[in-house]
Amino acid sequence: MKGIVFTEFLDLVEDKFGIKMVDKIIHQSKLESEGVYTSIGTYRFSEMLQLLQNLNKNTGIAIDDLLLIYGEHFFGIIETSYPGLLATYKDPIEMISSIENHIHVEVRKIYPDAELPTFLVEEKKENSLTVVYQSSRAMHHFGLGLMNKTFEHFNTKATINLEKIKEDGTEVRFFINKK
Missing domain, CATH: 1.10.260 (434 Repressor (Amino-terminal Domain))
Structure with a gap:
């Protein structure tokens, strides 16, 4: 890590x-x-x-709550350190749906040995997104915190619900609906 x-x-x-x-x-x-x-x-x-x-x-x-707070905090680091990356997006759904194929590609350029979670887009519509998070680290609430702040960054509201596909939290499905 x-x-x-x-x-x-x-x-x-x-x-x-x-x-x-x-x-x-x-x-x-x-x-x-x-x-x-x-x-x-x-x-x-x-x-x-x-x-x-x-x-x-x-x-x-609770650890999940600590990870949520930490994810929200960490988004501020991204905003400060990588404003150009955020500026390439005009919409939070677009940004979150590109985690795997754009954002993580950029992270690997900076940190080639980074072990990143996988975010698989299952369904994408104009105002909704279903994404599956996979990681042996089960830090999905960190990801939830990042997603919360992504919507805040774009001055947009959303409801984000999750369901554990695997009880240990290593595979979680996020249901994101932009308001």
């Missing part, structure tokens, strides 16, 4: 819960990296899982 995912997560934890919480979850975790991350480094997903689990234990906030 790319380091930027870790550095931004810890920045979010510091912003929301303070630096003491960052130190606490790092010390409660058994991290090969010892909690020292660079944005360009690559780290084991198990470290992110430990950090999330310890943040959950210390705050009582």
